[in-house]
Amino acid sequence: MKILVLHSGGLDSTVCLIEAIREGHDVVSLGIDYGQRHRIEMEYAQRQCLKYGVSRKVIRLEWDKPQRELPIKRSADEIRRAVSTAFLPGRNLLFFSIACVEAAGIGADEIWAGINCIDFSGYPDCTPSFVSAFQNALLAAVPGGPKLHVPLLHKTKPEIAAIAKGLGIGRGETWSCYRPKFHENGISPCDECDACVLHQFAWEGKTKGDL
16 A cells, blocks of 8 residues: 655654555655754654655645643653643644645555554544544545554553564654754753653653652
């Protein structure tokens, strides 16, 4: 099949990309540049595509998105309690819609997205009900068009990291941090934002707040 992967360069979307490649599909990586502060993820996605010989397309949006507070130094329990203040309402609805249009245009059979709803994610656009609703809308909007596939929806973060290891993806080969630190020797994650906490939890099965 021809697969369009929504690919940010983070752990989840990279696992989807490599799984689609390993299954022998014709894979296209789709990135969305919407002025995100953590743009380094786009560089990681490009490197991954070059490494695996995957075609990469980036769609750029002129989006006057609302500014959001990025929580830092939160424990795992704090992250679990409520939706993060960093949540951008409707972001996945927008991204999925763009991916749908692009997939239909290139004749892709499926759109793969790495969203998941287990452990920490309280985001309403990462839930099974959202996925089901979007799939129904997709059927109505593009009859006979591409289908949405979310293989990691019910996976925990450690389970996703375990899949990554099995696919040969190293811990440092993806990017998740929302607040990268720039210094003379390059760029490093902040180790404080929720994304860093989740990344550590994925690879180690624990967070600093749980120690």
